[in-house]
Amino acid sequence: MYKQQLTSEFPTDFLWGGATAANQVEGGWNLDGKGLTTAEVVRKGDRDHASMGDVTADSIKAAIADPTDTAYPKRRGVDFYHHYKEVKLFAEMGFKVYRFSMAWARIFPQGDEAQPNAAGLAFYDHVLAELAKYHIQPLVTLSHYEMPIALTQKWNGWVDRRTIAAFNHFTETVFKRYRGQVPFWLTFNEINTGIWGFHETGAVDTDLDKQAQLQIRYQALHHQFVASALATKQLHEIDPQAKIGCMLARMQTYPAAPDPQDVLAAQQADQQNLFFTDVQARGAYPNYMNRYFAEHQIKIKMATDDEKILAQYPVDFISFSYYMTTVTRHGSTATTAGNLALGEANPYLQTSAWGWQIDPIGLRIALNEMWDRYQKPLFIVENGLGAVDELVDGQVHDDYRIDYLRQHITQMREAITDGVALLGYTMWGPLDLISFSTSEMSKRYGFIYVDQDDTGNGSLRRIKKDSFYWYQQVIQSNGAKL
Numbered sequence: 001m002y003k004q005q006l007t008s009e010f011p012t013d014f015l016w017g018g019a020t021a022a023n024q025v026e027g028g029w030n031l032d033g034k035g036l037t038t039a040e041v042v043r044k045g046d047r048d049h050a051s052m053g054d055v056t057a058d059s060i061k062a063a064i065a066d067p068t069d070t071a072y073p074k075r076r077g078v079d080f081y082h083h084y085k086e087v088k089l090f091a092e093m094g095f096k097v098y099r100f101s102m103a104w105a106r107i108f109p110q111g112d113e114a115q116p117n118a119a120g121l122a123f124y125d126h127v128l129a130e131l132a133k134y135h136i137q138p139l140v141t142l143s144h145y146e147m148p149i150a151l152t153q154k155w156n157g158w159v160d161r162r163t164i165a166a167f168n169h170f171t172e173t174v175f176k177r178y179r180g181q182v183p184f185w186l187t188f189n190e191i192n193t194g195i196w197g198f199h200e201t202g203a204v205d206t207d208l209d210k211q212a213q214l215q216i217r218y219q220a221l222h223h224q225f226v227a228s229a230l231a232t233k234q235l236h237e238i239d240p241q242a243k244i245g246c247m248l249a250r251m252q253t254y255p256a257a258p259d260p261q262d263v264l265a266a267q268q269a270d271q272q273n274l275f276f277t278d279v280q281a282r283g284a285y286p287n288y289m290n291r292y293f294a295e296h297q298i299k300i301k302m303a304t305d306d307e308k309i310l311a312q313y314p315v316d317f318i319s320f321s322y323y324m325t326t327v328t329r330h331g332s333t334a335t336t337a338g339n340l341a342l343g344e345a346n347p348y349l350q351t352s353a354w355g356w357q358i359d360p361i362g363l364r365i366a367l368n369e370m371w372d373r374y375q376k377p378l379f380i381v382e383n384g385l386g387a388v389d390e391l392v393d394g395q396v397h398d399d400y401r402i403d404y405l406r407q408h409i410t411q412m413r414e415a416i417t418d419g420v421a422l423l424g425y426t427m428w429g430p431l432d433l434i435s436f437s438t439s440e441m442s443k444r445y446g447f448i449y450v451d452q453d454d455t456g457n458g459s460l461r462r463i464k465k466d467s468f469y470w471y472q473q474v475i476q477s478n479g480a481k482l
């Protein structure tokens with residue numbers, strides 16, 4: 001991939017756009033045959049920015065029995081289910097690509113039916129038709145922090161190997177139906193966060209001790225690796241033009257000091273983050289994990305062909321989310337708030353209202369490191385600022401968001417000049433949506449304000465913020481006018 005020319009511009013086919021996830025925007029949680037998902041049993045307050053939190057087996061039972069959306073914001077989303085025609089607003093900004101996820105439980109309500117739910121498929125037919133109208137390319141995530149709750153009740157989700165076949169039945173169904181319509185797919189959103197045992201990713205383990213939890217989480221992740229590789233095989237057979245990628249929550253970390261112990265600790269923290277992409281892009285478990293697994297008494301059960309499958313079907317491209325960086329100090333357990341990452345505070349960086357450390361240069365570093373390591377095209381599929389926006393006289397002056405995005409896009413351009421192959425950029429949450437970590441509405445990312453509060457009150461009206469017009473000009477000038 002060596003190119004002799006130095007370029008400091010975004011490629012002409014650079015994919016500008018935005019990203020959302022079904023459970024954070026759709027709503028319509030019990031309409032047209034849809035099954036309940038793991039995201040829709042999480043209450044606001046189950047997890048906040050100061051704690052990783054979790055739901056319990058009892059709270060899940062109570063949620064399943066509750067027929068209302070009062071306590072569960074992800075059942076409401078921002079009613080994209082009825083507002084999907086508003087992708088017109090994305091078109092108005094000039095989007096080339098829209099990343100969204102298809103909810104497995106809308107198509108297979110229990111997760112493992114033989115036949116799909118026709119009404120669920122019809123919804124995604126409509127969304128794709130609408131995008132096609134505006135020549136916006138879809139980038140579809142197959143699993144974004146949710147799965148059918150029925151499978152977690154029956155099998156404890158991904159802990160059980162049978163989930164692989166159920167998932168691959170779902171992926172085969174959508175690959176066949178949308179052949180030629182979806183140029184880019186992603187398998188598991190932020191696959192690495194499975195290591196924290198979020199209930200949304202499909203394993204309930206709150207009653208187990210730490211060591212037993214680690215064991216089942218790595219086992220569940222192994223099943224996801226295999227399912228992801230098998231999905232890659234399916235897609236290449238069904239729709240050879242389409243490309244499929246992995247998705248990592250990139251947690252770039254810096255050593256706290258030049259102390260070799262800190263540098264080593266930071267390298268090890270980095271390996272624990274890149275491990276997932278190493279498996280999915282290089283097609284094998286990296287050697288450094290042997291030592292980690294041995295020291296943590298983890299034994300992954302593999303079926304005879306698993307390693308062959310991983311080796312044969314690596315992903316076509318690598319995508320990741322980028323919000324912040326962390327600092328690693330040898331022997332320290334100090335933590336700062338963040339995008340699920342736990343590390344020390346960095347005195348050189350400012351933080352968002354939710355304590356996430358803002359680090360545009362870190363994005364350039366992350367891009368260079370990942371390109372050097374994998375030599376596969378990269379795609380930034382999430383980046384953005386969660387902030388409290390004020391609506392005054394029908395307007396939102398969000399210069400802080402513009403500033404955040406401008407700085408990150410500037411560093412992307414620097415990375416491209418460094419020689420990184422970058423396919424595109426989908427900022428997170430182009431329209432305000434329900435926060436993943438806190439289930440709040442008041443943590444807003446959008447270019448488009450959605451009139452709804454944390455309790456679900458509001459007209460759901462969509463209002464363009466100042467950043468809407470700014471991003472429009474960024475896309476129009478292909479990144480020249482920032």
Ligand code: BGP
Nearest residue numbers: 021189190386434435436437438
């Ligand atoms: C990522 C998730 C998204 C999204 C984003 C922002 O971790 O993939 O689903 O929500 O972070 O996080 P939050 O919503 O917690 O602010």
